[in-house]
Amino acid sequence: MREFSEARNWVQFHDPKSLVLALVGEVGELAELFQWLPADQAQALASDPKLKQRAGEEISDVFLYLLRLADELGIDLSQAANQKMSASEERFAISDVHGQAPLKS
Template identity: 50%
Template sequence: MTVDRLQQLVAEFAARREWERFHTPKNLVMALTGEVGELSELFQWLTAEESSAICADAGRRERVEEEMADVFIYLLRLADVLGVDLGAAVEAKVRKNEERYPAEVVKGLAVKYTELGRP
């Protein structure tokens, strides 16, 4: 399913409930933040190994998938309300990151581009 189709699906869901008036950018960002918090809570006290294996348990996997879906739904709705083409935005950001983080310079390093002495 494409991003455009997902946005349409979410918009239709909101429209059938007459929720558009509540879906202001501010409200959507706040809801998105709350859902990211709920996703974070699932990982909060896990070790690196436990977090990598979280989806091995069916019940935990379902909770992770639901919270990830909630995050994505609010992000899709926010993009729709603001008229942001998420596909184009992602492509542009990846190109920008290609410049900031050349593979030959950062391979195997977890550093911010500003730490590399690059603009």
């Protein structure tokens, strides 16, 4: 994403607020794929190749802007995500939360 953006001279547009808005745009497209599907049919989406393809594209769009944002902020996404997982494993002890709807993190 960094190379892609530099090659097109697009890094000038990639301040954090603009990147978050772009990410929101892609999250909106992801939401639209699922919005009117009954919850159980949304699950079945995975077996429809055409919808799965589109879901993969929208998820990727969100991911790529997220990666671009992390890069602009000097954040190593892989490292940050691993730290967050470790913190969550400690915070939500299995014996405390098993089978209960997770509290918002």
